[in-house]
Amino acid sequence: MQAVFFVVTLFLALLLALLLALSPTPLHAQEKGISPSRQGELIHLLKQDCGSCHGLTLAGGLGPPLLPAELSGKPPEWLRDVILDGIPNTAMPPWRPILNEDEVTWLVKRMLQGIPHGQ
Amino acid sequence: MANKERFRFTPGLILASLLIAGCSQLDVATLRGTGDMGIIIERAAGNALVVETTHHSILARVEGLGNLSHASAVFSRDERYAYVFGRDGGLSKVDILRGRLVKRVVQGGNSIGGAISQDGRLIAVSNYKPGGVKIFDAETLTMLADIPAVYGHDGERSKVVGLVDAPGQRFVFSLWDAGETWVVGMHDPQNPQIRKFRDIGKFPYDGLITPDGRYYIAGLFGEDGLALLDLWNLDAGVKRILGGYGRGEQALPVYKMPHLEGWAAAGDLLFVPAVGRHEVLVIEQKNWQEVGRIAVHGQPVFVMARPDSRQIWVNFAFPDNDTVQVIDVPTQRIVKTLKPGPAVLHMEFTPRGEQIWISVRDDDLIVVYDTETLRQVTTLPADKPSGIFFTSRAHEIGL
Numbered sequence: 001m002q003a004v005f006f007v008v009t010l011f012l013a014l015l016l017a018l019l020l021a022l023s024p025t026p027l028h029a030q031e032k033g034i035s036p037s038r039q040g041e042l043i044h045l046l047k048q049d050c051g052s053c054h055g056l057t058l059a060g061g062l063g064p065p066l067l068p069a070e071l072s073g074k075p076p077e078w079l080r081d082v083i084l085d086g087i088p089n090t091a092m093p094p095w096r097p098i099l100n101e102d103e104v105t106w107l108v109k110r111m112l113q114g115i116p117h118g119q
Numbered sequence: 120m121a122n123k124e125r126f127r128f129t130p131g132l133i134l135a136s137l138l139i140a141g142c143s144q145l146d147v148a149t150l151r152g153t154g155d156m157g158i159i160i161e162r163a164a165g166n167a168l169v170v171e172t173t174h175h176s177i178l179a180r181v182e183g184l185g186n187l188s189h190a191s192a193v194f195s196r197d198e199r200y201a202y203v204f205g206r207d208g209g210l211s212k213v214d215i216l217r218g219r220l221v222k223r224v225v226q227g228g229n230s231i232g233g234a235i236s237q238d239g240r241l242i243a244v245s246n247y248k249p250g251g252v253k254i255f256d257a258e259t260l261t262m263l264a265d266i267p268a269v270y271g272h273d274g275e276r277s278k279v280v281g282l283v284d285a286p287g288q289r290f291v292f293s294l295w296d297a298g299e300t301w302v303v304g305m306h307d308p309q310n311p312q313i314r315k316f317r318d319i320g321k322f323p324y325d326g327l328i329t330p331d332g333r334y335y336i337a338g339l340f341g342e343d344g345l346a347l348l349d350l351w352n353l354d355a356g357v358k359r360i361l362g363g364y365g366r367g368e369q370a371l372p373v374y375k376m377p378h379l380e381g382w383a384a385a386g387d388l389l390f391v392p393a394v395g396r397h398e399v400l401v402i403e404q405k406n407w408q409e410v411g412r413i414a415v416h417g418q419p420v421f422v423m424a425r426p427d428s429r430q431i432w433v434n435f436a437f438p439d440n441d442t443v444q445v446i447d448v449p450t451q452r453i454v455k456t457l458k459p460g461p462a463v464l465h466m467e468f469t470p471r472g473e474q475i476w477i478s479v480r481d482d483d484l485i486v487v488y489d490t491e492t493l494r495q496v497t498t499l500p501a502d503k504p505s506g507i508f509f510t511s512r513a514h515e516i517g518l
Contacts, residue, residue, distance in 0.1 A: 049437045056188030093372035
């Protein structure tokens, strides 16, 4: 009986590990209810549309660079608020009409990790 | 022995094959002019497509131009070479006849655009970082002058925008952070003569010059209005026009900076994008007064006149960037709203304006329209296309 339980537990653990390994996106993002296709759209938006000022590779342009090295040390909550509400008297617009808070929180997390070039 | 003989022949064979390869690109059968040619930027891949507009064909793909997000190009006066300015500071010289990269230098960390001098001998590149303008020999791409955009008392450097060429072997540009316009005389490339105009307005975002080369106008992002400089009379200084066109209303968010490219002028009227409102402003050039505003689909990015000035074509910033609108100049009304596809980034008219090529980034497509019927003529595949530049720009002041 104990042996069966052990095998089942092992099987479930392996299954979970496999799912984690195969999952294209971190599980915490799923928890926020952002679907993989929406995540793809958000990365596209980050590179292309944020990129019109911050550069396609986020290395900076009219706006400052958004690479992990530049963003580290800045509180994620502050970054989220800047994206949602913009910075008055600068070229940074508020994205609240386009993005919701969960989406921006997810984006900030990804920006702090760095976006692989091929993605 | 046999080995030795083969070894001896090899250099000759290589030379012969090189000659054949070289000749095939200058074959009599392909001998042609370049007046109907141009390039299209593939922004993510870092390529320039060499195209021709008579048969809507792609002639070559020139690779290895670096990061071309926000790339632009000017042409040599013989319309053979394109100078491509990349975001990564790269300046590339492309031989469009041979479909080949001739030379590439990385001249700055973060550049935004460039211009070619009146005599075709100098290439100027404007940089965000380090802020300033660098001047290169158009033949060799050797740097001749470095003009740091220093302002204020602490030696700060400003991002440079709105760089154009002007008659009298001059370049004109504006300083985003400093709110200045500089006119630089380049008769002696080693010794640029700089004249600075301060307090032109807050955050100039781009500039343009009239086709006669007389007026330079900088659009302002930080306030409602434009800054006008008469290059025939520099002593008169910069004059603010259309001050307060927003009339104190709350500006709408701007998700992409508008561009001032060429001179969207018809007769005495000038059409420019409003900033932070979904309007095209109409200015009478006679007295530089606003004489109208046309409500449009979104924040205008490019507002471009067909070469005969009968129509104005407008594209828009995110999230309205799937749309292009056509304004009829005599009535100042929108006559057509087109949906070329997701993320329209740029438009370019054929030299006499019977067609317009439009880049649709997210469809990986160039869509060509007939400007009279306003119907689609054809499409061409392109990898995330952005800027489209035809060689007819070679002979226009400021382009």
